[in-house]
Amino acid sequence: MTDNGESEVVAKMAQKAFASSSNYENVRANYSFEAVEFFLRKLGVNWDNHDKAAENQTDRPFIILEVGCGTGKFTRVMLEVLKDKNVRVIASEPLQSMCEQLKLMVPDTEIIQCPAENIPLPDASVDVVIAAQSFHWFTNRAALKEFHRVLTPRGSFGMVWVLLDDTAAIWLKEIKNFLRILDENYNLVFPFMQEWRKVFSDLSQGLFSYPEECIDFKYSRTSSFDHAFKMLSSYSPVAGGSEKDKKDFHDLFNDVTKRHFKDQGIPLETIPFKFYMYWCTKKN
Numbered sequence: 024m025t026d027n028g029e030s031e032v033v034a035k036m037a038q039k040a041f042a043s044s045s046n047y048e049n050v051r052a053n054y055s056f057e058a059v060e061f062f063l064r065k066l067g068v069n070w071d072n073h074d075k076a077a078e079n080q081t082d083r084p085f086i087i088l089e090v091g092c093g094t095g096k097f098t099r100v101m102l103e104v105l106k107d108k109n110v111r112v113i114a115s116e117p118l119q120s121m122c123e124q125l126k127l128m129v130p131d132t133e134i135i136q137c138p139a140e141n142i143p144l145p146d147a148s149v150d151v152v153i154a155a156q157s158f159h160w161f162t163n164r165a166a167l168k169e170f171h172r173v174l175t176p177r178g179s180f181g182m183v184w185v186l187l188d189d190t191a192a193i194w195l196k197e198i199k200n201f202l203r204i205l206d207e208n209y210n211l212v213f214p215f216m217q218e219w220r221k222v223f224s225d226l227s228q229g230l231f232s233y234p235e236e237c238i239d240f241k242y243s244r245t246s247s248f249d250h251a252f253k254m255l256s257s258y259s260p261v262a263g264g265s266e267k268d269k270k271d272f273h274d275l276f277n278d279v280t281k282r283h284f285k286d287q288g289i290p291l292e293t294i295p296f297k298f299y300m301y302w303c304t305k306k307n
């Protein structure tokens with residue numbers, strides 16, 4: 024866990040890992056419409072009647088700020104769910120290369136370049152803040168304080184990840200165990216880790232309620248040996264890690280796919296994923 028809200032906000036490893044925005048866009052998992060729709064409703068994005076905006080006594084649209092939106096993988100599905108609704112989406116991302124790709128992918132969307140720890144928006148100006156596949160990069164008090172500051176009094180903060188479902192495929196367990204060690208080495212915190220509890224008991228104290236969760240939505244992505252290797256090695260601790268980590272991952276991937284697929288003449292056709300969704304509300 025980092026608490027680097029003062030100067031260098033975007034971790035060096037993130038800058039290295041996300042240097043190739045087009046690779047990220049091509050190989051990473053996508054979000055399903057159903058999961059995103061469910062998540063937005065849990066966050067109080069009520070498009071049937073605009074209760075939240077009414078509570079805020081304004082006639083402005085409901086406003087969602089997405090932080091760390093990368094190439095807009097989540098943003099695009101969210102925009103599809105919210106099509107023709109009176110909801111304004113502001114996408115934000117600190118890295119220049121990601122912002123450029125984002126502009127290509129969601130040309131009509133409002134984009135601001137900023138880290139989660141320093142958001143150039145007024146106090147109490149957004150109804151929901153969302154971090155999709157990104158909160159592990161800014162699991163720090165500075166970011167949580169910023170979300171609290173920009174949110175309206177009854178605003179919500181949501182986190183979502185699409186992660187490998189190692190309960191659905193044994194070979195993924197071995198891969199996930201390896202990635203988990205790297206995550207821990209780099210102090211990245213995910214909801215399935217012990218440290219997660221501390222984030223919402225210590226770090227967010229006085230700012231947010233303890234999050235509710237849903238991990239019921241699943242998704243399967245068509246794959247191949249080549250795609251699986253590219254996708255798995257695009258994970259930040261590998262892509263942004265040392266040469267040794269990259270080589271160890273390469274060796275592990277070859278060994279695992281040889282034992283589970285190639286030696287048995289089985290093709291690798293899909294990769295199972297699970298959505299990890301969390302939502303909490305601002306404390307006043």
Ligand SMILES: C[S@@+](CC[C@H](N)C(=O)[O-])C[C@H]1O[C@@H](n2cnc3c(N)ncnc32)[C@H](O)[C@@H]1O
Binds near residue numbers: 041094140155
């Ligand atoms: C794994 S990508 C997720 C992108 C996108 N939201 C998605 O769902 O595919 C993580 C993103 O977090 C961004 N990030 C890293 N550090 C950040 C920070 N301190 N504040 C905001 N975003 C950050 C990275 O630049 C990257 O685009």
